[in-house]
Amino acid sequence: MTESTSEPADLLLPGAPDVRAAAIAWLDGLVSERRLSPNTVEAYRRDLRQFLAHLVRQGANPDIPALIRLKPRDVRAFMAMRRQEGVGGRSLMRALAGLRSFARHLDREGHGSVAALAAVRSPKVERRLPRPLPVAAAVAMASPDIRAGDERPAWVLARDAAVLALLYGSGLRISEALGLTRRDAPIAGADSVTVVGKGQKTRSVPVIAQVQAAVEEYLRLCPYALPPEGPLFVGVKGGPLSPRIVQLAVASMRGALGLPESATPHALRHSFATHLLARQGDLRAIQELLGHASLATTQVYTKVDAARLLEAFDAAHPRARAS
Structure with a gap:
């Protein structure tokens, strides 16, 4: 209701x-x-x-x-x-x-x-480019290894790793990952998961083996009996996990990885799209994976890739350094 x-x-x-x-x-x-x-x-x-x-x-x-x-x-x-x-x-x-x-x-x-x-005309706004993470940093953030030495319970660390693995490995929004039910858990060889995105639109996204393993490890360690229709990811008291907790977990890792404040959970979704595109991923397919209503929204990632090339040029080319 x-x-x-x-x-x-x-x-x-x-x-x-x-x-x-x-x-x-x-x-x-x-x-x-x-x-x-x-x-x-x-x-x-x-x-x-x-x-x-x-x-x-x-x-x-x-x-x-x-x-x-x-x-x-x-x-x-x-x-x-x-x-x-x-x-x-x-x-x-x-x-x-x-x-x-x-x-x-x-x-x-x-x-x-x-x-x-x-x-009245709408004000002109220059579209800000998403700020993806370097591949190594995105992989590390979605890996349990970066959490070694953390004093929080092992199941909480595994939970955070599983959520972030879904953001980077499947390009989910944080609300989509936290909206999954226990019944939705991508485990036991499941190669996709259905999520509810903006406008209550559903889409199916692939789940790679590493993401499945992260979710399975979280479920193995989770101390709560999760009902099939209840949330897949829960907080320390067993209730639905708050997005703020995931944001804080990412913030705590930024220092260890030497990342700027733009390294947020949503940056992992940007990284998913940018890294796919850099490996010759099809723009239309990436649009469907991200759940964008318009291809124009997805096309911003082509600008990200171009911007990274220009940064590399400015940093490395002799004539760029001399100018």
């Missing part, structure tokens, strides 16, 4: 009652129908709240007819104000996307079109 977003939205959103009621319905739809992640829904809620608060500061108590009458300059003024507050282009682009989503909801409900939002 999906939790309703109505109470917090009603308490926190400024504006007239009709706007708050429409916002509650919109936010609930993002959760129950579009199945957006809680973080995305909260970000959209926050962006709408800030926009409505801005209109209130301009002397209005915005209702739906007032939103319909907005001019492009009203939206640009909000964006400029946020830019002055130090908000980056990426966050502004997300804010505009959220406001447009709310406007589409109003239109679908028969209130009319908020034309001002469609008339």
Whole structure:
């Protein structure tokens, strides 16, 4: 059963009652129908709240007819104000996307079109390239050997190694790995695992022997009886494992491996894609393995590979060093 977003939205959103009621319905739809992640829904809620608060500061108590009458300059003024507050282009682009989503909801409900939002261009954002790990570092991070001397229980170390092996060995998101049930465990010769990704879309990804071995070792050492429909990976008290615990485990290894702060669990997924591409992996196949809805999302990894070549050129070529 999906939790309703109505109470917090009603308490926190400024504006007239009709706007708050429409916002509650919109936010609930993002959760129950579009199945957006809680973080995305909260970000959209926050962006709408800030926009409505801005209109209130301009002397209005915005209702739906007032939103319909907005001019492009009203939206640009909000964006400029946020830019002055130090908000980056990426966050502004997300804010505009959220406001447009709310406007589409109003239109679908028969209130009319908020034309001002469609008339404002999205801010240009230079896409940041993923920062993959070196092959040796990615392999080490997903190996139990790097944890030698750690005072935590052996089963906890094996658990962390198994989770990270799935991130690097199969390209899973951390939420996908932690969403696996005991029944899903890729062991006993299973060569693939089915995961639920963004938008509740399922996909099957291959599981290599090393990943299977890591999961089997974790299950062998785990002190808890894991029910088939319960989580595969559990915390020290037997409950579902928190992503934060995995993030902390990776952070603790960065020093030993001499890695920057960009070495996160998600960087292992980037490394999976980049290293496959470097070995002549097919871009369309990598898209399917990663669960990207658009090939354009996957194509960023071709830029990563080019960027690494340029770095190597700058570091090694005599003319590059002389310039």
